[in-house]
Amino acid sequence: MTVNELKQTANQIRADAVTMIHDAATGHTGGAMSAADILTALYCRILNVYPDDPKNPDRDRFFLSKGHSCEGYYAVLAHRGFFDKKELATFSRAGSRIIGHPNNQVPGVEVCTGALGHGLPVAVGAALGAKRTGKGYRVYCLMGDGEQAEGSVWEAAMAGANYRLDNLFAMVDRNGLQISGSTEDVMALEDFKAKWQAFGWDVCEVDGNDMEALVNYFEGEHAKDKPHMLIAHTIKGKGLPFAENKAEWHHKVPSDEQLTEAYRALDVKGASFK
Numbered sequence: 001m002t003v004n005e006l007k008q009t010a011n012q013i014r015a016d017a018v019t020m021i022h023d024a025a026t027g028h029t030g031g032a033m034s035a036a037d038i039l040t041a042l043y044c045r046i047l048n049v050y051p052d053d054p055k056n057p058d059r060d061r062f063f064l065s066k067g068h069s070c071e072g073y074y075a076v077l078a079h080r081g082f083f084d085k086k087e088l089a090t091f092s093r094a095g096s097r098i099i100g101h102p103n104n105q106v107p108g109v110e111v112c113t114g115a116l117g118h119g120l121p122v123a124v125g126a127a128l129g130a131k132r133t134g135k136g137y138r139v140y141c142l143m144g145d146g147e148q149a150e151g152s153v154w155e156a157a158m159a160g161a162n163y164r165l166d167n168l169f170a171m172v173d174r175n176g177l178q179i180s181g182s183t184e185d186v187m188a189l190e191d192f193k194a195k196w197q198a199f200g201w202d203v204c205e206v207d208g209n210d211m212e213a214l215v216n217y218f219e220g221e222h223a224k225d226k227p228h229m230l231i232a233h234t235i236k237g238k239g240l241p242f243a244e245n246k247a248e249w250h251h252k253v254p255s256d257e258q259l260t261e262a263y264r265a266l267d268v269k270g271a272s273f274k
């Protein structure tokens, strides 16, 4: 996909995710919107994945550690062909496998996540496994910035550098907000880049809602013998004028009128699964 196609796809992913949340009357709007560009870049251009053979041993591994932002993740997996888009209409309904945090019964989902702080430790294990078995796959892990208060993140950060896992690409959706307010008020992270560098990681920062910047980062050259951290500066609620940069939209559901406003702002006709 070209960068322009990726941008349009990311907005369709946003529209699908916000529709799922509206229809189910539950979900995590803000984080699904901020991460939509990252997920679209990865699944529609960067990751080496096999939708018809999801467990292919040569696949790149992706872990959504900020599991509550699963609506965009399910939408992009369906868009990429891991399962029928129509199943997105079952989100958070009784009996559905498309539930409120990533569920490994869904094709393409590696592990159940959402208890925060678990994704990076698992990703470190997968990357170490690739090194020890001579496999060439890469491992990607997307975390939230509120999630950085979890101690297990920093244990994994030490291990990733210790084992020189240059096949590991961790990312933080740095939208500056978490469920209860600003990350700097709840559990201050800055100087965040210096912290990851001190743990021995190769650290880059980009605008995480800039598709071209994301593609250039992932397709560029990367340091050898160190794991990689991308601090992706994003806007929580990105694309929805009523939700941008508002912590209350971490877990808020749009009204009928707001759903219509979202489609207009995203320049899409509506959900792609209806």
Ligand SMILES: [Mg+2]
Pocket: 144, 145, 146, 173, 174, 175, 176, 177, 178
């Ligand atoms: Mg956040």
